[in-house]
Amino acid sequence: MSRTETRGTEAREGQGRVKKSDRRREILLELKLRPHVRISELAQRFNVSAETVRRDFDALADDGLISRAHGGASAPTQGRYPSLDERTNARLEEREKIGKSAAELIQEGETVMIDSGSTTIEMSRMLAYRGTHCTVITNSVPVAMTLGHTPAEVILCPGEYLATESATIGTETLEFLSRFNVDRCIIGSSGFSAEGPSETVRGFAAVKRMMLARAAKRHLLVDSGKFGRKGLSHVGDLDELDSIVTDNKPTEDLLSAINSAGVEILVAEQPLQRTTNRGHKSHA
Numbered sequence: 001m002s003r004t005e006t007r008g009t010e011a012r013e014g015q016g017r018v019k020k021s022d023r024r025r026e027i028l029l030e031l032k033l034r035p036h037v038r039i040s041e042l043a044q045r046f047n048v049s050a051e052t053v054r055r056d057f058d059a060l061a062d063d064g065l066i067s068r069a070h071g072g073a074s075a076p077t078q079g080r081y082p083s084l085d086e087r088t089n090a091r092l093e094e095r096e097k098i099g100k101s102a103a104e105l106i107q108e109g110e111t112v113m114i115d116s117g118s119t120t121i122e123m124s125r126m127l128a129y130r131g132t133h134c135t136v137i138t139n140s141v142p143v144a145m146t147l148g149h150t151p152a153e154v155i156l157c158p159g160e161y162l163a164t165e166s167a168t169i170g171t172e173t174l175e176f177l178s179r180f181n182v183d184r185c186i187i188g189s190s191g192f193s194a195e196g197p198s199e200t201v202r203g204f205a206a207v208k209r210m211m212l213a214r215a216a217k218r219h220l221l222v223d224s225g226k227f228g229r230k231g232l233s234h235v236g237d238l239d240e241l242d243s244i245v246t247d248n249k250p251t252e253d254l255l256s257a258i259n260s261a262g263v264e265i266l267v268a269e270q271p272l273q274r275t276t277n278r279g280h281k282s283h284a
Contacts (some may be wrong), residue, residue, distance in 0.1 A: 038102030115142035116167035117188035169203030198231035205233035
């Protein structure tokens with residue numbers, strides 16, 4: 001269906017239709033109550049076309065929030081992934097180094113988006129220790145709590161609470177983030193390959209993509225144990241990043257891909273030890 005046909009379909013849908021953001025919230029809520037929902041019944045319930053519901057399903061599936069199924073959708077299924085607590089207690093020395101170097105990137109007075117994850121939490125501890133005056137927008141409750149009693153001003157995103165990650169996700173979180181323009185974003189990822197960062201936790205890829213879109217400078221924190229891994233959902237391409245902060249320099253194909261994309265590598269053995277001499281990339 002063309003864009004013109006799509007707009008025409010939406011224009012013909014009658015009075016009482018539910019807003020797109022509300023529809024998608026209702027779909028996610030429905031999948032908490034039962035394992036499968038059908039396009040036909042949701043189209044009737046929301047007073048919209050089947051094509052409109054399909055577009056809702058496609059968008060939610062792209063964000064890793066649902067799984068498409070014949071004639072409908074179901075809650076996403078994924079393999080066992082370590083919990084936030086488990087990740088917090090693993091590779092602690094590496095994450096401390098990364099966190100320290102990443103905290104030094106944030107300057108006085110800057111606005112920063114920080115996503116949820118064990119490494120970004122560690123970075124927030126280092127930022128709290130430095131006492132940097134900045135504004136932090138985050139979907140992570142631990143990050144907000146860590147910085148809540150420091151000179152930083154903290155804004156916590158609304159949304160669906162993902163208890164296993166102590167974070168918010170979903171349509172409301174994305175809409176909230178879209179209202180801001182910030183100096184930097186600092187994100188983590190479940191995997192990092194030549195295709196770019198990827199994410200396994202439900203709903204996290206969409207949050208990271210929105211943060212990347214709203215920031216002038218984009219930094220990925222990733223320990224070397226994730227090199228070559230691919231998570232369930234693709235976050236973005238390498239050239240969407242300004243730098244990666246890691247504990248060891250990547251090698252071979254991954255290093256070549258990073259250099260080709262013009263991404264700076266900051267190795268955290270020493271504070272901000274730079275391994276490329278590339279200039280700052282400009283963003284449209």
